[in-house]
Amino acid sequence: MTRTDEKVRYSPEGKGSAYTPVTAAEGVEQAFRILEGRWKLLILFHLFGGKLLRFSELERAIPAISQKMLIQQLRQMEGDGVVRRIVHHQVPPRVEYGLTDWGQALCPALDALLTWAALRENGPDTVT
Amino acid sequence: MTRTDEKVRYSPEGKGSAYTPVTAAEGVEQAFRILEGRWKLLILFHLFGGKLLRFSELERAIPAISQKMLIQQLRQMEGDGVVRRIVHHQVPPRVEYGLTDWGQALCPALDALLTWAALRENGPDTVT
DNA sequence: CGGCATCCCCCGTGATACTG
DNA sequence: CAGTATCACGGGGGATGCCG
Numbered sequence: 001m002t003r004t005d006e007k008v009r010y011s012p013e014g015k016g017s018a019y020t021p022v023t024a025a026e027g028v029e030q031a032f033r034i035l036e037g038r039w040k041l042l043i044l045f046h047l048f049g050g051k052l053l054r055f056s057e058l059e060r061a062i063p064a065i066s067q068k069m070l071i072q073q074l075r076q077m078e079g080d081g082v083v084r085r086i087v088h089h090q091v092p093p094r095v096e097y098g099l100t101d102w103g104q105a106l107c108p109a110l111d112a113l114l115t116w117a118a119l120r121e122n123g124p125d126t127v128t
Numbered sequence: 129m130t131r132t133d134e135k136v137r138y139s140p141e142g143k144g145s146a147y148t149p150v151t152a153a154e155g156v157e158q159a160f161r162i163l164e165g166r167w168k169l170l171i172l173f174h175l176f177g178g179k180l181l182r183f184s185e186l187e188r189a190i191p192a193i194s195q196k197m198l199i200q201q202l203r204q205m206e207g208d209g210v211v212r213r214i215v216h217h218q219v220p221p222r223v224e225y226g227l228t229d230w231g232q233a234l235c236p237a238l239d240a241l242l243t244w245a246a247l248r249e250n251g252p253d254t255v256t
Numbered sequence: 257c258g259g260c261a262t263c264c265c266c267c268g269t270g271a272t273a274c275t276g
Numbered sequence: 277c278a279g280t281a282t283c284a285c286g287g288g289g290g291a292t293g294c295c296g
Contacts, residue, residue, distance in 0.1 A: 019242070021173035021189070028169050028238050031245040036164070038269065041156050045149035055278055061149070066270065071279060081248065092277050093276090105247055109240035110156050114147070116237045117159040119230060120209065166289065183258055194290065199259060220257045221296090 031109075034080045039065050039073045041110075044082070044099070048107055052086065052098040082106070159237075162208045167193050167201045169238075172210070172227070176235055180214065180226040210234070 019027070035041060039062065046053060046061050053061065058070060074097055077083040082103035088094040099106075147155070163169060167190065174181060174189050181189065186198060202225055205211040210231040216222040227234075 017246075019173075021170065021176075024238075024242060025170040025173045027242045027245050028173075031241040032160075032163070032169070035160070036268095041160070042149065042153040045147075045153045045156075048149075059278095066272095067279070068271090068281090069269070072269090093279085095278065102244075102247060105244055109237075109244045110152075112237035112240040113159040114152060114155045116230075116233055117155050119233055164288095194292090195259070196261090196291085197289070200289090221259090223258065 034077070034082060035106075037073050037076065039069055040077060043070075043073055043077070044103070044106065044110075047083070047097065047099045048104070050098065050104070052096045055095050055097070058097065077103075162205070162210060163234075165201050165204065167197055168205060171198075171201055171205070172231070172234065172238075175211070175225065175227045176232070178226065178232070180224045183223050183225070186225065205231075 035044075042062055042065075043058065046058065055070070058074075059065065059067065062070070074083055074085070078085050081100055084098050084100050084103075086096040086098065088096070163172075170190055170193075171186065174186065183198070186202075187193065187195065190198070202211055202213070206213050209228055212226050212228050212231075214224040214226065216224070
């Protein structure tokens with residue numbers, strides 16, 4: 001590494017957005033807070049692609065999850081604006097869950113992480 | 129903004145990289161496992177850009193962290209191949225920490241998450 | 257300087273039972 | 277069908293003190 005003396009805030013595009021290590025970490029942690037949770041990613045990937053799934057369909061798609069955890073994770077993501085809840089007032093009750101636009105926008109970001117994780121195996125360690 | 133409302137699914141129908149909701153979630157969770165931890169992101173962002181920092185420098189950079197947590201998070205990331213530990217055998221002891229190439233490769237992925245998180249405020253929610 | 261060991265607490269998670 | 281409520285547990289994380 002040649003020059004590291006510059007005040008590089010790791011900024012990729014050198015645009016107006018200047019991140020310090022602290023603010024950048026906080027931003028990512030904010031994202032992590034939303035995604036953290038034993039089942040959230042699993043739920044998310046079941047909902048990607050604009051799919052709408054009923055509560056019971058999600059239960060079947062994720063057999064190991066309990067009703068409590070399913071509703072808890074869904075509620076949290078709904079509160080965070082990632083998941084949207086569509087209630088059909090009828091008997092028997094019909095509730096569907098899907099992603100918001102912002103939730104859909106997670107796809108490329110998670111894909112980047114997926115790609116990164118895959119590098120571990122593919123990449124020949126240049127780890128000095 | 130990029131259009132994510134179309135066929136941006138991770139393509140289960142596609143060829144080559146066929147992720148199911150389960151495998152994709154597992155992949156991202158694998159990445160999350162590595163990044164999860166109260167201080168890891170903060171440490172990471174202090175190390176981005178090929179910077180090498182001593183233990184005591186990291187302590188000063190992150191005042192709120194305890195020695196136990198600092199070494200714990202560093203060790204875990206070292207074990208995961210994200211952080212590399214450089215020991216200079218001398219008196220007094222001198223130990224520096226930096227990122228592996230794989231660790232550096234996290235930058236764009238985390239940037240994607242950062243960008244996504246920023247969308248929440250900037251983007252006028254068309255959350256239907 | 258750069259750790260390691262111990263105790264303690266909190267909260268996320270799981271199991272189970274009940275309800276509109 | 278789609279939840280709600282309660283109890284219990286384990287581990288991640290904080291504070292503190294000691295070692296090479």
